Amino acid sequence: MTNLPRPTGSDVPFDQLADADLLIDAVYAGGSSGHSGDDPLARLLPGTGNQGGFRYAGSPAKGTVRLALLYTSGGEVDWPDFLDTETGIFTYYGDNRTPGKGLHETPRKGNVLLRDAFGFSHGTSQDRGSRVPPFLLFEKARARGRAVRFRGLLAPGGPTMTSDDELAAIWRSAAGNRFQNYRSRFTVLDTDRISRGWISHVLAGGDVLEGGCPEVWRAWVQSRVYRPLLAPATTVIRSTANQLPGDKAGNAMLEEIRQYFRGRESDFEACAVAVWRLIAPATGTVDVTRPSRDGGRDAVGAYVLGPPASPISIEFALEAKCYGAGNGVGVREVSRLISRIRHRNFGVLVTTSHFNQQVQSEVHEDGHPIALVCGRDIVDALRQHGRTTVASVREWLRQSFPEP
Secondary structure, three states: OOOOOOOOOOOEOHHHHHHOOEEOOOEEOOOOOOOHHHOHHHHHOOOOOOOOOEEEEOOOOOOOOOEEEEEEOOOOOOOOOEEEOOOOEEEEEOOOOOOOOOOOOOOOOHHHHHHHHHHHOOOOHHHHHHHOOOEEEEEEOOOOOOOEEEEEEEEEOOOOOOHHHHEEEEEEEEOOEEEEEEEEEEEEEOOOEEOHHHHHHHHOOOOOOOOOOOHHHHHHHHHOOOOEOOOOOOOOOOOOHHHOOOOHHHHHHHHHHHHHOOOOHHHHHHHHHHHHHHHOOOEEEEEEEEEOOOOOEEEEEEEEEOOOOOOEEEEEEEEEEOOOOOOOEOHHHHHHHHOOOOOOOEEEEEEOOOEOHHHHHHHHHOOOOEEEEOHHHHHHHHHHOOOOOHHHHHHHHHHHOOOO
């Protein structure tokens, strides 16, 4: 069988998928016939199906899944699957996404697969080798067409997570009806290629540790050692568009926050602190200070590190700017925060708008320890914690920050 090299600047053609290796971030083309047979995943991984976010060879109900793939379109704002390329952690939501069924009663049994895979991941090496299938992550590559991008080999859980962090049943509601779904977290393992030989060997029912098994998967199966694929960001300057939500629902959520604090923008400080807690859950006590001359408010808080029995706290100063989308944060506002940061402290600036390019460049080039939280970051944090609609944001604002 031929291992095809990754094309330079082009997709792996549809007619070559059956023989192709899986390469990190390579794009695999779909067909052009205009029906479900154009699905590239069915050719890449025969026997796993051609529909849905969960696909697999074997049966979740019988515990015989040999290989599983997770597919995400990235377009479901209510279920914001998210790959953090810097840490290698991937968050994926289960398939019970509407009311009316129990947590494990979905047609594709995706939640059964998650429940069992995460459970057996904490068992013996034999459990991991025979009951936890390798998970392969794919995402929709383009707005049109069926092309997919390979994002990596996944192992359930992560090196710094508790069991509750790894897999949690969370509540959602739709039209007044409550239901549960899973939020799962995987680690992308540090391998840039999955060989066609190993894929075929596993699909045929062979021992997962043979047939060209990647060393990172072997280490995880044998000792539950995670070797994450870490990819630190090289681009730190974000455009205005990249700092604001890219969809109407997200922009509406952000506008709901602006309107709620209209005429009393200084009260946005408490909201900014709450958003920062969503982003940095180890944040400890935070004291909000009195309003400043420019209408903003400062806060001073502590970020807690270390074991619970012997923690240490790093102080930070937080400033909030409840601005409209067209009113970016400039050098003056950031300079004010910089002047308040003491040695070995850091700063946080939260805005409902964006930061101009000069601000970002100066913060990065001068090495100022400041976290810049823009409008898109706010919306992403709310979505990842279950606030996915304007109505849910409005309810959160009214309950958390009642008007005086």
